[in-house]
Each structure stands twice: as structure tokens, then as C-alpha cells.
Amino acid sequence: MSAARQLFTYDGNFRMHRAGHLQSPTMAYETWGELNEAKDNAVLIFGGLSPSAHAASSEGDMSPGWWEDMIGSGLPIDTDKYFVICVNSLGSCFGSTGPASIDPDTGEQYRLTFPILTLEDIADAAYLVVLHLGIACLHTVIGCSMGGMSGLAFCVRHPAAVSRFVSISSATRALPFSIAVRSLQREMIRSDPKWLNGEYDLDDPPITGQRLARKLGMMTYRSAEEWAQRFGRERATDHAQSEDQFVAEFSVESYLENHAKKFSGAFDPNCYLYLSHASDLFDLAEYGGSLAAGFKRLQLDRAMVVGVRTDILFPVEQQRELADGISSVCPDTRLVELDCIRGHDSFLVDMDAFRPVICEFFESCCEQ
Amino acid sequence: MSAARQLFTYDGNFRMHRAGHLQSPTMAYETWGELNEAKDNAVLIFGGLSPSAHAASSEGDMSPGWWEDMIGSGLPIDTDKYFVICVNSLGSCFGSTGPASIDPDTGEQYRLTFPILTLEDIADAAYLVVLHLGIACLHTVIGCSMGGMSGLAFCVRHPAAVSRFVSISSATRALPFSIAVRSLQREMIRSDPKWLNGEYDLDDPPITGQRLARKLGMMTYRSAEEWAQRFGRERATDHAQSEDQFVAEFSVESYLENHAKKFSGAFDPNCYLYLSHASDLFDLAEYGGSLAAGFKRLQLDRAMVVGVRTDILFPVEQQRELADGISSVCPDTRLVELDCIRGHDSFLVDMDAFRPVICEFFESCCEQ
Numbered sequence: 001m002s003a004a005r006q007l008f009t010y011d012g013n014f015r016m017h018r019a020g021h022l023q024s025p026t027m028a029y030e031t032w033g034e035l036n037e038a039k040d041n042a043v044l045i046f047g048g049l050s051p052s053a054h055a056a057s058s059e060g061d062m063s064p065g066w067w068e069d070m071i072g073s074g075l076p077i078d079t080d081k082y083f084v085i086c087v088n089s090l091g092s093c094f095g096s097t098g099p100a101s102i103d104p105d106t107g108e109q110y111r112l113t114f115p116i117l118t119l120e121d122i123a124d125a126a127y128l129v130v131l132h133l134g135i136a137c138l139h140t141v142i143g144c145s146m147g148g149m150s151g152l153a154f155c156v157r158h159p160a161a162v163s164r165f166v167s168i169s170s171a172t173r174a175l176p177f178s179i180a181v182r183s184l185q186r187e188m189i190r191s192d193p194k195w196l197n198g199e200y201d202l203d204d205p206p207i208t209g210q211r212l213a214r215k216l217g218m219m220t221y222r223s224a225e226e227w228a229q230r231f232g233r234e235r236a237t238d239h240a241q242s243e244d245q246f247v248a249e250f251s252v253e254s255y256l257e258n259h260a261k262k263f264s265g266a267f268d269p270n271c272y273l274y275l276s277h278a279s280d281l282f283d284l285a286e287y288g289g290s291l292a293a294g295f296k297r298l299q300l301d302r303a304m305v306v307g308v309r310t311d312i313l314f315p316v317e318q319q320r321e322l323a324d325g326i327s328s329v330c331p332d333t334r335l336v337e338l339d340c341i342r343g344h345d346s347f348l349v350d351m352d353a354f355r356p357v358i359c360e361f362f363e364s365c366c367e368q
Numbered sequence: 369m370s371a372a373r374q375l376f377t378y379d380g381n382f383r384m385h386r387a388g389h390l391q392s393p394t395m396a397y398e399t400w401g402e403l404n405e406a407k408d409n410a411v412l413i414f415g416g417l418s419p420s421a422h423a424a425s426s427e428g429d430m431s432p433g434w435w436e437d438m439i440g441s442g443l444p445i446d447t448d449k450y451f452v453i454c455v456n457s458l459g460s461c462f463g464s465t466g467p468a469s470i471d472p473d474t475g476e477q478y479r480l481t482f483p484i485l486t487l488e489d490i491a492d493a494a495y496l497v498v499l500h501l502g503i504a505c506l507h508t509v510i511g512c513s514m515g516g517m518s519g520l521a522f523c524v525r526h527p528a529a530v531s532r533f534v535s536i537s538s539a540t541r542a543l544p545f546s547i548a549v550r551s552l553q554r555e556m557i558r559s560d561p562k563w564l565n566g567e568y569d570l571d572d573p574p575i576t577g578q579r580l581a582r583k584l585g586m587m588t589y590r591s592a593e594e595w596a597q598r599f600g601r602e603r604a605t606d607h608a609q610s611e612d613q614f615v616a617e618f619s620v621e622s623y624l625e626n627h628a629k630k631f632s633g634a635f636d637p638n639c640y641l642y643l644s645h646a647s648d649l650f651d652l653a654e655y656g657g658s659l660a661a662g663f664k665r666l667q668l669d670r671a672m673v674v675g676v677r678t679d680i681l682f683p684v685e686q687q688r689e690l691a692d693g694i695s696s697v698c699p700d701t702r703l704v705e706l707d708c709i710r711g712h713d714s715f716l717v718d719m720d721a722f723r724p725v726i727c728e729f730f731e732s733c734c735e736q
Contacts, residue, residue, distance in 0.1 A: 224545035
């Protein structure tokens with residue numbers, strides 16, 4: 001465990017949104033910068049499905065974080081001005097309580113006895129961390145991908161605890177294509193004979209299913225346009241040696257294989273299943289029976305919705321819907337459609353496009 | 369076997385495009401209408417990866433074919449005027465020789481000893497059927513999806529044997545996104561422990577891998593737009609009874625499950641692997657070193673390239689590239705971009721859009 005990671009254990013029963021509860025769950029989080037005296041400079045970041053709370057390096061952990069170029073001194077989310085918090089999602093496996101954690105009632109891993117996880121639970125768990133840090137109202141909540149929906153859940157459920165909201169490549173709820181992708185990813189893992197209905201051997205997990213799921217993920221995180229430019233019909237360098245006609249022949253195949261190898265084994269399969277399912281379940285329309293009613297619960301001073309033209313997981317139409325809805329209750333809402341070709345993952349890899357957008361959001365906040 | 373299916377066994381060694389040969393391969397085909405005396409009214413149809421030669425019903429087999437609404441008396445491909453031929457692709461498992469056939473040298477199924485299959489082999493095998501039927505020059509070759517590339521291979525390799533070409537939702541070659549999709553589908557089957565490196569028990573084939581592959585296929589055959597309209601966030605009717613949180617909850621999930629169940633078991637897994645791989649391999653640029661050189665080998669009088677705006681497997685940009693290339697050697701080339709929302713499969717399911725386009729092509733041929 002890195003020295004930067006802080007743990008907060010909630011002393012009580014955490015009631016889960018759908019059903020059940022967790023006894024004294026722990027939330028792992030990291031912070032950067034200093035909370036000012038007025039306690040009004042805190043920025044809370046919700047990440048996607050897979051990352052830990054390590055969004056950026058710090059003295060306690062010099063390894064690069066998942067949003068390294070975005071958070072730091074003089075960077076778009078400027079830690080000289082803001083106190084930045086990132087919480088590992090409840091249900092994940094990087095310090096926060098999830099299916100891979102020990103159930104205090106049994107002394108065994110929760111695995112599939114973990115209650116159904118929702119993005120509401122992730123939002124509420126992060127809210128407990130915010131309270132624990134003595135913050136009554138966050139300057140801004142930023143959420144990327146799944147984290148955009150967790151952030152939206154936070155803003156709807158704790159409207160007095162947040163003034164501004166930035167949604168990046170996210171939505172009000174998942175559409176059937178994204179649900180189908182994630183459902184198939186889960187089925188790939190569950191179909192691996194090593195999954196054993198969630199009771200897999202920790203030293204021999206369902207790597208094959210995880211590898212397949214990660215490859216499908218990569219296909220929806222990037223774009224056909226990027227790959228056409230990047231790989232074309234280029235052949236993999238090591239193909240000629242193979243006698244097996246089904247071994248990766250094209251560069252795009254070996255690219256996917258390398259990505260899949262890196263990811264598999266690094267993420268607990270049951271945690272993945274729970275977080276993936278939670279992404280399907282969230283629906284802003286459950287707050288009052290319609291999207292319009294859901295938006296009415298927001299109490300934001302300012303918002304920004306950023307999306308990417310080539311994103312097939314959270315397409316630009318969904319960015320427009322989200323921006324339109326928020327602007328109906330928060331006139332100071334900006335929609336930014338970026339022309340990046342790297343698809344859904346652009347916010348992680350196309351910093352030249354994203355940096356100025358996030359920069360401008362915070363700079364114009366200072367001017368207010 | 370249906371009475372409509374005819375078999376032609378080539379008496380000789382069929383040399384495969386990449387390497388190896390087949391001893392006396394058989395091609396299964398069906399025909400509709402009558403060949404005229406001049407033998408200049410024959411239309412050859414190349415289907416996609418999965419269908420048999422049964423493109424339409426006939427007296428010999430009244431069951432509906434895979435292009436039932438397109439081929440017949442008074443229909444767009446009018447069997448009162450044209451002699452229509454559809455050949456089951458070499459390498460498939462519906463009568464034509466493929467990995468599931470018996471190797472005469474061993475008396476056992478070929479399985480993975482079948483030589484590497486290419487679309488060139490499929491085109492050449494169909495050419496043998498055309499010669500067998502006594503046809504020197506086809507009125508038109510029509511190819512859909514993978515069959516569009518097989519048809520293009522036919523036109524490039526046997527330019528004197530075809531006057532007109534219609535390509536539907538196809539391309540000059542596969543781009544990395546499509547390669548990635550098919551590569552992952554193959555990996556799903558090969559990862560199924562029941563695949564046994566191609567030596568699966570015929571009574572217990574790798575159904576799980578096939579089911580996963582079919583679901584991924586459906587995601588690329590249809591469109592996110594269609595599913596958003598059709599399913600939204602509708603719940604599956606039988607979900608409430610299930611206690612397993614990972615059982616299909618949304619309608620889109622049970623739709624995919626039903627499609628996958630129908631397909632798995634109906635198609636030989638090794639044949640699927642070979643045909644899928646052949647789709648990746650084809651590249652018009654291999655004819656002379658560039659696409660431009662490949663196009664120069666065509667000797668067409670007329671061509672039409674039809675594509676669909678929502679197709680993610682063979683996107684419209686590829687239709688434009690194909691039409692531009694053909695028109696450089698065949699001025700009477702028409703590009704039709706259809707606004708269907710049902711994606712790649714539109715040619716099979718959106719007859720209202722496709723019927724008039726095919727109709728017009730043949731009607732204007734008569735006027736010439």
C-alpha cells in the first residue's frame with residue numbers, strides 16, 4: 001500500500017441503495033493540495049470503472065496516477081489552489097470495501113454475498129469521506145466515464161454538498177449498446193470455468209475471461225478511426241514465426257493482446273462484475289420518475305459537460321441530453337464536444353484536447 | 369438435404385490461393401429461374417459469412433431463404449428474367465467442402481488440417497460452378513458483406529467472366545476495428561475448453577464460445593441507434609423471477625441471448641473460424657501492390673456500391689473508397705448511401721430501403 005493512500009472506516013452500518021448493508025466499510029482515498037480555512041476549495045474526482053484513488057503522484061507515492069497530467073501544481077486542476085480528493089469507488093479492490101474484502105460477519109471474502117452495488121452507493125461512500133474531511137460543500141465534483149454517473153448521483157443525492165459539476169464522457173444513464181457490451185464482458189468472465197460462480201482460486205483466477213472482456217472493452221474505449229490511422233493493415237512483427245494461423249497476425253491483434261495481459265490479474269473479477277453491473281443500473285430518471293424530475297433535484301451554480309465525437313460507449317447525443325437537462329436548472333452550463341479521434345478514452349490519452357477545457361473551467365471560476 | 373440444393377464435385381486438385389490444395393472439392397449451390405439461350409442472363413450471389421446457398425425458396429425447398437424478399441418472380445432480382453445462382457462458400461458447412469468435411473486422404477474430418485482459406489478460394493470455387501453451368505460471362509455478380517469481398521475477388525480474378533458488379537455493405541479490405549471484432553470472436557471459440565484445438569466432440573461442441581461470439585457479432589451487425597429506439601432501458605419480462613443479479617435484466621440482454629441460442633450449434637465452429645479469418649485476410653491491394661492497381665484489373669461495364677450510414681463493420685467511408693476506385697475504371701458506377709438505422713444487417717432486414725435500390729439497378733440494365 002502506498003503511503004499516499006488514506007483509509008477512512010465508517011463506524012456504523014452503511015445502508016446500500018438497493019438492499020442490504022455493509023458493516024463499517026472502509027474507503028480508500030488520496031488528496032493533493034491543502035484545504036483552505038473557508039473549506040471551500042475542495043474538488044472531488046470520481047474515476048471510471050477500473051482506476052484506484054491514485055489519480056496523480058505526490059510525495060507519498062511518486063508513481064504516475066491515472067490523471068497525472070491533469071492534477072498538480074500549475075496543472076488544470078491546480079493543487080496550489082484546490083484541495084483535490086479522489087476516492088476509490090466502493091465495490092472496487094484498491095483499498096475500499098468490495099466483493100474482494102473480508103466480510104467481518106464471516107471472516108471470509110464477500111465475493112457474491114456482497115450486496116448489489118449501485119453508483120448511488122459509490123456516491124454515498126464518497127460523501128462520507130467528504131464529511132470526514134470536514135467539508136460541507138465541495139467547490140466542484142468532476143466525474144469521468146462511469147465516474148460521471150457516480151458524480152451525477154452525488155449531485156442529485158447531496159445537492160447542498162456541491163456547487164459545480166463537470167461530467168466527462170458520461171451520461172444520465174446507459175443505453176442498450178453500452179449495456180450489451182458490459183453484459184457480454186460479464187458473461188465472458190462468468191463463462192470461464194475458473195470463475196467457479198465467484199469462488200475462484202485467488203492464485204488461479206478466470207484470466208481467460210478477463211482477457212476477453214478487456215479486449216472488448218478496448219474496442220469500445222477507442223475508435224475505429226484511430227485504429228485505421230494507427231494500424232491500418234500492418235502485420236504484427238512476431239507473426240511470421242508462428243505456424244498457428246489463428247495467432248495474432250495483424251498489429252491491432254497484438255496491441256489488444258498486450259493491453260489485455262496488462263489488465264488481467266490486476267483487477268479482482270468479482271469487483272469488476274459488480275462495478276460493471278452498477279454502470280448498467282444507474283438511471284437519473286429514477287429520481288422522480290423522469291429525467292426532467294431528476295435534473296430538478298440539482299442545486300448547481302455552474303456545470304460543464306464534455307464529450308468526444310468518436311465515443312461509442314457514451315456518444316455525443318448523450319452529452320447533449322445531459323447538458324440540456326442540467327442547463328434547465330443551472331443556466332451556467334457549458335457543453336463541449338471535442339473532435340478527438342481516440343474515442344471514449346480520450347480524457348485519459350488526449351491531454352492536448354482536454355487540458356485547455358478543464359483549465360478554462362477552473363480559470364473562469366476564479367473570475368466569478 | 370433439401371431437393372433444391374445441387375452439388376458439383378470438381379474432378380481434380382483445387383489449388384488453394386495461399387498454399388495447399390483440396391482433392392475433388394464439392395460445391396453446393398441453388399439456382400432460380402432459367403438460363404436463356406444466349407446464356408447472358410445469369411446473376412451470381414455471394415452471401416455473408418453464415419448463410420447457406422438457400423437464398424430464396426423454390427419448388428424444391430419451400431422454406432424461406434436468407435434473401436427471400438429479394439429473389440423471385442417479380443421481385444428485385446427477378447427470376448422471370450434472370451437465372452440466379454447462389455453458391456455456399458467453400459469452407460462453409462452447408463454442402464460445400466470445408467473443415468467439417470471428410471478429407472478423402474484420411475477418411476476423417478479435415479478440421480484444422482484444412483488449408484488456410486481465403487476469399488479468393490471462395491471466388492474460384494464459385495467460378496468452377498459457373499463454368500460447370502456453361503456460363504462464359506455473368507450478367508451480374510452481387511455480394512453482400514463478406515460476400516462483397518468474395519465478389520470483388522471474383523471480378524478481379526476472372527474479369528472476363530462478369531459484366532456488372534453490385535457490392536452491398538462490403539469493402540476493398542477489412543480495417544482494424546473489424547479485424548479486432550473477428551479476432552476476438554475467434555478467440556472466444558478457441559478459449560472454450562470444449563474447442564479442444566479443433567478436435568471437439570461433434571455432440572458437445574464449444575457452444576459457450578460460439579454463443580459469446582454470436583453476441584459480439586450482433587453488436588456489430590446492428591446499430592446503437594436502433595437498439596436505443598427499440599429497447600431503451602426496458603427490462604426483460606422474465607427477470608423478476610431470477611435471484612441471480614447477473615442474469616439478463618434488460619431487454620437488450622435477452623434479445624442477444626435468444627439470437628445467440630438460435631445460431632450456436634447450427635454452424636460448425638471450425639468452419640466459422642476459417643471463414644472469419646478469410647474475411648480478415650482479403651486485400652484488393654494484393655493485386656498489383658496498391659488498391660489503384662487492384663481496381664485496374666476490373667473489366668466491368670457497370671457497378672453499384674451500396675452502404676448504410678449506421679454500419680460499424682463496413683462503414684460508409686469504405687463504401688466511398690470502393691465506389692471511387694471502381695469508378696476510376698468503370699465510369700458507370702453508382703454509390704448509394706442508405707440512411708437505415710439497422711446497421712450492417714440492413715440488407716437482410718430493411719427491405720423497404722434495399723428493394724428499390726436493387727430494383728432500379730436491374731431495371732436500368734434492361735433499358736441499356
